[in-house]
Amino acid sequence: MRVPLWYESRLAVEFLREGRAQSLLIIFGVALGVAVIVFVLALITGLQDNLVERTLGTQAHIKLRAPDEFVRELRPVEGLAVAAQRRNERAQRLRSIQNWQAIAEDLETTPQIVAVSPVVTGPAFARRGEAFKAIAILGVDPARYAQIVPVPDNMRAGVFRPTATEVVIGDVLADELGVGLSDRIRIEGTDGRAGSFQVAGIFNLGVRDLDERFVFLPLRPAQTLLDLPGGITNIDVTIDEIFAAEALARELSGRYGITAESWMQTSAQLLNALRAQSESTQLIQSFVGVSVAFGIASVLAVSVVQRRREIGILRAMGTTSNQVMAVFLIQGGIVGLIGSIIGAVAGLGMVQLFTSIGPRPTEEALFDINAGVGLIVGASILATLTGIIAAYFPARRAALVDPVTAIRDG
Amino acid sequence: MAEQAGLSRQPAESVLRLRAVRKRYGEGTPVETEVLHGIDLDVAPGEFLAMVGPSGSGKSTLLNIIGLLDRPSDGEVWIDGRATRELPDTERSRLRGESLGFVFQFHHLLSAFSALDNVQLPRWAAMGRRDADVQARAQELLAAVGLADYTQRRPKELSGGQQQRVAICRALIHRPPLVLADEPTGNLDTETSAQAFSLLRRFNREFGCAFIIVTHDPDLAEGCDRVIELIDGHLVTDRAGHAPDQG
Numbered sequence: 001m002r003v004p005l006w007y008e009s010r011l012a013v014e015f016l017r018e019g020r021a022q023s024l025l026i027i028f029g030v031a032l033g034v035a036v037i038v039f040v041l042a043l044i045t046g047l048q049d050n051l052v053e054r055t056l057g058t059q060a061h062i063k064l065r066a067p068d069e070f071v072r073e074l075r076p077v078e079g080l081a082v083a084a085q086r087r088n089e090r091a092q093r094l095r096s097i098q099n100w101q102a103i104a105e106d107l108e109t110t111p112q113i114v115a116v117s118p119v120v121t122g123p124a125f126a127r128r129g130e131a132f133k134a135i136a137i138l139g140v141d142p143a144r145y146a147q148i149v150p151v152p153d154n155m156r157a158g159v160f161r162p163t164a165t166e167v168v169i170g171d172v173l174a175d176e177l178g179v180g181l182s183d184r185i186r187i188e189g190t191d192g193r194a195g196s197f198q199v200a201g202i203f204n205l206g207v208r209d210l211d212e213r214f215v216f217l218p219l220r221p222a223q224t225l226l227d228l229p230g231g232i233t234n235i236d237v238t239i240d241e242i243f244a245a246e247a248l249a250r251e252l253s254g255r256y257g258i259t260a261e262s263w264m265q266t267s268a269q270l271l272n273a274l275r276a277q278s279e280s281t282q283l284i285q286s287f288v289g290v291s292v293a294f295g296i297a298s299v300l301a302v303s304v305v306q307r308r309r310e311i312g313i314l315r316a317m318g319t320t321s322n323q324v325m326a327v328f329l330i331q332g333g334i335v336g337l338i339g340s341i342i343g344a345v346a347g348l349g350m351v352q353l354f355t356s357i358g359p360r361p362t363e364e365a366l367f368d369i370n371a372g373v374g375l376i377v378g379a380s381i382l383a384t385l386t387g388i389i390a391a392y393f394p395a396r397r398a399a400l401v402d403p404v405t406a407i408r409d410g
Numbered sequence: 411m412a413e414q415a416g417l418s419r420q421p422a423e424s425v426l427r428l429r430a431v432r433k434r435y436g437e438g439t440p441v442e443t444e445v446l447h448g449i450d451l452d453v454a455p456g457e458f459l460a461m462v463g464p465s466g467s468g469k470s471t472l473l474n475i476i477g478l479l480d481r482p483s484d485g486e487v488w489i490d491g492r493a494t495r496e497l498p499d500t501e502r503s504r505l506r507g508e509s510l511g512f513v514f515q516f517h518h519l520l521s522a523f524s525a526l527d528n529v530q531l532p533r534w535a536a537m538g539r540r541d542a543d544v545q546a547r548a549q550e551l552l553a554a555v556g557l558a559d560y561t562q563r564r565p566k567e568l569s570g571g572q573q574q575r576v577a578i579c580r581a582l583i584h585r586p587p588l589v590l591a592d593e594p595t596g597n598l599d600t601e602t603s604a605q606a607f608s609l610l611r612r613f614n615r616e617f618g619c620a621f622i623i624v625t626h627d628p629d630l631a632e633g634c635d636r637v638i639e640l641i642d643g644h645l646v647t648d649r650a651g652h653a654p655d656q657g
């Protein structure tokens with residue numbers, strides 16, 4: 001029939017209500033601390049997600065290619081200049097992945113893999129009248145490649161539908177060549193193979209290097225231009241768990257005996273920067289958390305001194321020392337809970353405000369609403385626990401109040 | 411029902427029994443002093459007893475020991491037939507909440523709670539929940555002391571005499587076998603203290619609770635069934651009150 005902690009909670013709530021100024025002060029303190037934590041956390045994770053998303057927006061999660069060939073026979077016997085020249089020739093010769101159809105099929109049945117796209121790529125030149133630019137040909141199956149890099153979502157003009165007579169090029173290249181939709185350009189392979197194509201679409205991926213160099217063709221014409229009939233230079237893969245890319249790449253490399261490079265390897269610098277950023281955020285958070293805990297503890301310690309007489313009375317009326325202790329622990333918990341909910345909402349509001357008045361409002365919100373709810377719940381649980389822990393020492397002092405002296409000195 | 415235990419309790423032989431109770435302060439230090447020198451006392455159920463004596467004679471010390479707020483240095487205390495020396499702290503708190511009532515000189519209500527809630531607090535502590543019977547009884551008690559219209563008032567909004575009446579109701583909410591009052595009227599003017607005292611007498615008769623009342627007022631003391639006098643930590647007098655019983 002006992003309602004656990006009902007009596008203790010009742011006292012805790014009434015004590016907090018009575019000490020209104022103190023309670024509001026400490027709740028405000030908790031709210032401020034939590035708001036700062038949530039703001040920093042939301043902003044940093046938002047920015048990090050954004051950075052990672054941007055990075056992955058133009059790059060495959062995992063890229064498989066033919067294994068590197070070690071050029072052992074090249075020794076500087078004929079002099080350095082000759083060796084360098086020979087190596088250059090070798091580097092320029094494209095090599096196909098052996099048995100790529102079987103590998104691609106096998107990849108498609110691998111559970112973590114969401115999309116697979118064979119690509120043939122190599123250097124070439126684009127010409128239009130006097131203009132002449134070095135480019136990279138990408139021979140792809142458009143539907144499959146769209147699942148690797150969302151080119152169709154980034155079209156400036158036309159559509160992402162290269163055909164035997166049509167190409168899709170970047171906007172920088174289009175400007176440099178001075179072409180628009182339906183204009184013709186000439187594409188020349190490094191060994192003289194060439195063809196004339198109409199521009200079917202112009203994309204902008206937001207990365208200058210790609211917008212300047214990428215020219216998309218279907219697989220077959222690309223293979224012809226690059227002199228690699230039926231061949232594939234790499235297989236691009238999209239996976240479901242982006243941070244599992246490195247481990248999976250290693251496994252695939254071992255499985256097929258070819259080179260597999262994950263985005264985490266190519267973007268190692270970015271990842272290191274993100275990690276360092278996360279560490280400093282955690283440091284800020286723990287500093288704020290500790291200050292909030294000290295704030296709660298000191299306000300409650302003052303409250304214990306102020307309520308010494310009342311604690312004595314409660315003890316005389318049969319309240320046990322454990323019950324008295326619980327009263328103050330609960331006060332810490334309540335202050336943490338209310339403060340953190342207010343703080344989390346305020347913090348998210350600040351993020352919203354920040355992103356809306358920021359220098360460049362992004363189309364997508366920095367974080368989604370689910371992340372927001374998760375943040376509020378997480379912050380509340382953490383702050384409530386912090387409040388209870390912070391209340392421990394004041395609560396113990398309250399439990400140890402000697403009723404005789406407390407009542408006499410009243 | 412358990413809540414009516416105060417009424418249906420099997421009368422113990424004595425609600426309070428003290429044997430050779432001593433209290434020393436500063437034990438093991440050069441300033442060790444003994445302030446109670448072996449007190450023996452029995453209080454029968456329903457007895458209305460005054461404790462008198464000069465200031466510093468040890469009355470409060472003795473009352474705190476009886477009330478299980480303090481432990482004697484030597485000797486044994488039985489409350490309602492229960493030996494208390496070996497009881498752990500939590501059990502002593504529970505026994506306090508079930509078998510004892512306290513009225514202090516300075517009212518000592520909790521300022522955050524209404525008069526009605528203050529009266530119910532000891533039961534809330536013991537039962538761990540709100541209870542309709544308890545609330546009804548608190549209301550009755552407050553009405554009985556003339557505070558029917560003041561149940562929702564905070565202590566701040568009540569006069570000293572009214573506050574002390576609320577405190578008396580609080581001490582009696584569970585109809586304990588023994589109520590301890592340390593100078594309950596010491597802070598009130600003569601007329602108000604006479605009113606408060608007669609309230610104690612009335613509840614003593616109505617509920618059959620025994621009372622031990624520390625007082626400096628000879629008139630009030632003589633209105634009690636029994637008067638004990640403490641001087642320098644010795645129980646020197648134990649006699650009947652002189653005033654004619656008004657029945």
Ligand SMILES: Nc1ncnc2c1ncn2[C@@H]1O[C@H](COP(=O)(O)OP(=O)(O)O)[C@@H](O)[C@H]1O
Nearest residue numbers: 435436445463464465466467468469470471472
């Ligand atoms: N905590 C204490 N430490 C030392 N001496 C105390 C303490 N409490 C009371 N005393 C002494 O015990 C004696 C009895 O005090 P008390 O019981 O308060 O007397 P009364 O209530 O009769 O005035 C006094 O001499 C007082 O100074």
Ligand SMILES: [Mg+2]
Nearest residue numbers: 469470471592
């Ligand atoms: Mg005294």
